[in-house]
Amino acid sequence: MGLKGQAAIVGAAQYRPEKYATAPRMFHLEQVADLAARALQDAGLQASDLDGLVINGPQFHEASVFVPAMAAEYLGMRLNFAEVVDLGGTTSVGMVWRAAAAIELGLCQAVLCVLPARMAPLGPDEDPAWMARAMRFGGHSTAFGAPEAEFDLPYGHMGQNTGYAMIAQRYAARYGYDPAAMAKIAVDQRTNALTNPEAMFFGKPLSAEEVLASKMVADPLHVLEIVMPVAGGAAVIVASKEVAARARNRPAFVTGFGEHLAFKSPSYAAEMTETPIGPASRRAFEMAGLKPGDVDAAQIYDCYTITVLLTLEDAGFCEKGEGMRFVREHDLTWRGNFPMNTHGGQLSFGQAGSAGGMSQVIEAFTQLAGRAGDRQLKRCDRVYVSGTGGVMSEQGALILQGA
Numbered sequence: 137m138g139l140k141g142q143a144a145i146v147g148a149a150q151y152r153p154e155k156y157a158t159a160p161r162m163f164h165l166e167q168v169a170d171l172a173a174r175a176l177q178d179a180g181l182q183a184s185d186l187d188g189l190v191i192n193g194p195q196f197h198e199a200s201v202f203v204p205a206m207a208a209e210y211l212g213m214r215l216n217f218a219e220v221v222d223l224g225g226t227t228s229v230g231m232v233w234r235a236a237a238a239i240e241l242g243l244c245q246a247v248l249c250v251l252p253a254r255m256a257p258l259g260p261d262e263d264p265a266w267m268a269r270a271m272r273f274g275g276h277s278t279a280f281g282a283p284e285a286e287f288d289l290p291y292g293h294m295g296q297n298t299g300y301a302m303i304a305q306r307y308a309a310r311y312g313y314d315p316a317a318m319a320k321i322a323v324d325q326r327t328n329a330l331t332n333p334e335a336m337f338f339g340k341p342l343s344a345e346e347v348l349a350s351k352m353v354a355d356p357l358h359v360l361e362i363v364m365p366v367a368g369g370a371a372v373i374v375a376s377k378e379v380a381a382r383a384r385n386r387p388a389f390v391t392g393f394g395e396h397l398a399f400k401s402p403s404y405a406a407e408m409t410e411t412p413i414g415p416a417s418r419r420a421f422e423m424a425g426l427k428p429g430d431v432d433a434a435q436i437y438d439c440y441t442i443t444v445l446l447t448l449e450d451a452g453f454c455e456k457g458e459g460m461r462f463v464r465e466h467d468l469t470w471r472g473n474f475p476m477n478t479h480g481g482q483l484s485f486g487q488a489g490s491a492g493g494m495s496q497v498i499e500a501f502t503q504l505a506g507r508a509g510d511r512q513l514k515r516c517d518r519v520y521v522s523g524t525g526g527v528m529s530e531q532g533a534l535i536l537q538g539a
């Protein structure tokens with residue numbers, strides 16, 4: 137059951153992450169068109185090759201509720217497959233496997249998966265300061281009737297930072313906690329970012345001491361263990377084997393995926409330290425016929441250092457409770473014995489909303505295509521990618537393989 141590895145990522149485009157205050161503003165439809173053109177150029181394909189569209193949803197809602205239809209209508213696309221994916225941080229992974237599945241079903245040949253994540257130009261009545269604050273503290277809706285307002289906020293679950301901190305506290309109580317190992321995750325990823333001019337923190341080395349001395353945001357998470365929200369946007373093109381054969385880059389075939397959504401964490405999870413990435417990753421590896429030890433790199437969704445730690449354990453790269461030892465004993469940089477988040481991860485690359493997770497997908501593709509420049513892995517044929525939405529409540533995994 138599952139994918140047969142007949143669809144591949146063949147092209148990608150990504151805006152360099154920028155601070156909201158200085159990032160160019162673009163209408164969402166304009167970003168879709170621009171990212172599509174860039175991804176097509178990267179792939180060496182034509183707009184007429186595209187017959188599928190997978191797009192994220194919420195930011196369009198002020199403009200239209202019929203999101204993929206609206207994009208197709210205004211951009212003149214002729215589609216045989218259209219879909220919205222709205223799974224927070226696992227949207228990107230979810231887009232890619234849905235596109236691959238639609239291609240394998242014979243519904244379409246080439247699918248644009250696109251996540252615009254720059255802010256739209258301000259309207260005449262909009263206050264930029266208010267907008268900036270809203271971007272910083274986005275995450276939980278306080279609107280009347282929103283489930284968070286009723287079931288989470290009264291108990292102090294304000295946004296994502298406190299939720300992930302609570303998971304980390306629970307982990308510490310069950311398995312112990314080594315702040316230095318957690319800091320090493322951020323530091324090794326920063327070492328990777330120092331080779332990536334596209335990363336937000338390119339040119340800014342980081343030490344474990346600096347991480348541990350940085351502001352405590354939600355105990356035990358320091359500010360340098362938390363992603364910085366930035367403006368950005370990303371797209372990939374997933375295509376059939378036939379289309380991939382005439383594309384420019386070495387394709388990254390989608391050979392396995394898994395997705396698992398669970399009770400809202402931290403409020404209602406039966407056990408906060410056992411996350412949905414476990415079942416999602418098991419399915420992905422089984423579908424691809426691989427084991428965790430078979431991959432050449434892992435691009436792990438890293439909204440927080442604790443997200444990485446739990447993914448390492450639950451995806452099966454090490455035993456439960458052994459994550460901190462694993463981190464201490466491995467070099468997680470692109471030169472190391474466990475290359476992870478070789479572009480810097482979102483911690484050092486920047487998190488452009490739900491497009492942040494696409495940075496991990498694109499890095500996997502870039503490494504598989506042999507186009508990672510200074511940080512290129514000597515051997516890269518199989519890559520694991522994870523996505524994490526909400527407070528580790530919805531998660532997905534992909535296995536990508538070179539031809």
Ligand SMILES: CC(=O)CC(=O)SCCNC(=O)CCNC(=O)[C@H](O)C(C)(C)COP(=O)(O)OP(=O)(O)OC[C@H]1O[C@@H](n2cnc3c(N)ncnc32)[C@H](O)[C@@H]1OP(=O)(O)O
Nearest residue numbers: 224225275296297353359360362363364365439524525526
């Ligand atoms: C979406 C899903 O489904 C799953 C997920 O990914 S969950 C994660 C979603 N993302 C978030 O919740 C965002 C988390 N981050 C934050 O809330 C904020 O960055 C924070 C509270 C940690 C820090 O905000 P703050 O203390 O108000 O910092 P702020 O005043 O904005 O900035 C101060 C400085 O620190 C820097 N900074 C801010 N956040 C930073 C971070 N996370 N890492 C490094 N530097 C940061 C700023 O660039 C700024 O530097 P300069 O003075 O040089 O300009």
